[in-house]
Amino acid sequence: MDHVRAALYLDFDNVFSGLYKLDPDVAVHFAEDPGGWLRRLATTATTDGVRRWLVLRCYLNPAGWVYRADPDGEQTRLYFSKFRPSFVRAGFDVIDCPRYSSTKNAADIRIVVDAVDALSADTRYEEFVIASGDSDMTPLLQRLRRSDRRTMIVSPADAAEAFTAIADQVLDSQHLLALVQGESVDLDDEADSEVEEGFDEHVNPADGDTPDAGQSEAYEAFRSIVTYEYTAATEPMNMASLASRLRTQLGPSVSDSNWFGFGSFARAVASLTLPNLRMSQHLLWDTRRHRAPTTATATPQRVALPDPVERLGHQLDLPRMPQPWWPAIYRTLAEYARSQRFNWTQCTSWARDQLREQGLPISRNAVGFVVRGTSFGGCPLHRQPPPTADEIAAAFVGNVLNRADAAEITFSDEEIATVRTWLGAPPENSTEQVGQAENSS
Secondary structure, three states, X not given: OOEEEEEXXXXXXXXXXXXXXXOHHHHHHHHHOHHHHHHHHOOOOOOOOEXXXXXXXXXXXXXXXXXXXOOXXXXXXXXXXXXXXXXXXXXXXXXXXXXOOOOOOOHHHHHHHHHHHHHOOOOOOOEEEEEOOOHHHHHHHHHHHHOOOEEEEEOOOOOOHHHHOOOOEEEOHHHHHHHHOOOOOOOOOOOOOOEOOOOOOOOXXXXXXXXXXXXXXXXXXXXHHHHHHHHHOOOOEEHHHHHHHHHHHHOHHHHHHOOOOOOOHHHHHHOOOOOOEEEOOOEEEEOOXXXXXXXXXXXXXXXXXXXXXXXXXXXXXXXXXXXXXXXXXXXXXXXXXXXXXXXXXXXXXHHHHHHHHOOOXXXXXXXXXXXXXXXXXXXXXXXXXXXXXXXXXXXXXXXHHHHHHHOOOOOOHHXXXXXXXXXXXXXXXXXXXXXXXXXXX
């Protein structure tokens, strides 16, 4: 098998902190088991062969830390130095980057110098993977492109478009969360797709696809469980719930083989050639025994947006949705935060399914866009006490406007008011009043 000679440069502080804002448990898993996601990254979004990691460098500030709640609810410091041995065991060359000032640790400069040095090495590195959302490294990507090297950015944060546009591939927050958790990473699934597609009319197994020989036992267990569940079902089955149960029952064999070589849960199910099987993006059912589920409310072909919101769609990939859909997303996310322990994958799937039941065909990508914006807006869903719908809306809209400002998108006061109204932001003083009422009670 052909290999791609690759070099990976990881700005640990940048990536870990970004992941931690989105999902603390996944961030810790990222840092404690780098070998797991590194093996999966070797086969993600590459067409020329498996990546062979000739350079693995992790730039880490050993004195860096984040707050983490202990079992008693007390806030303790989780120091980055704890994770150093994990990266050493995974084969990384860990380079300590203590802070030079209150805000900078010079990791970005070290990465630039090392990557440029690699361009003149005797070995020709065919691909450079830069794990960082720091747009200061835009000139580095331009330099790598001039040298005709492939580049990939891995970033959980909302990196500047000028930075990401230069790269051949971009793994954003949703892709990275999936990668760390051993789920399928589909870079062809556009991040700004806001509306779910309709139901598929037919499901056909992929011609010639068979599980790897080493996975035959696990695949037969998969066949047995799915066949039993399918035969026993009295109504259409939720695919996300079934896939989650199978991951629990079958263990690492699912993630390590990427659904037995089929690449997705749906394709693996299709390979079983179950009788009378139909599938949508959400459900599977037997056309003879089950009533076919009805599709969600028809989606407008193209939503007419106010001009400032239209500009945000073009510049920031803001999902293009009718105005009433935004408050529905906030209410649904608030309900999730109140009722369940936060997990990114479960949250985005659960919220999508709940919204679909309300007749709103909002995609998981659009939900993820809001969850990410809420987290970086300072109101993560894993916060305690759980955030309210108004707090989620305020944090999300604040993040959108801050990103617009950083991208030098200029709005008048009236245009800002239009954006806030369209996105369903509460009055600017309402969340302060809620917080004051809670403190006084």
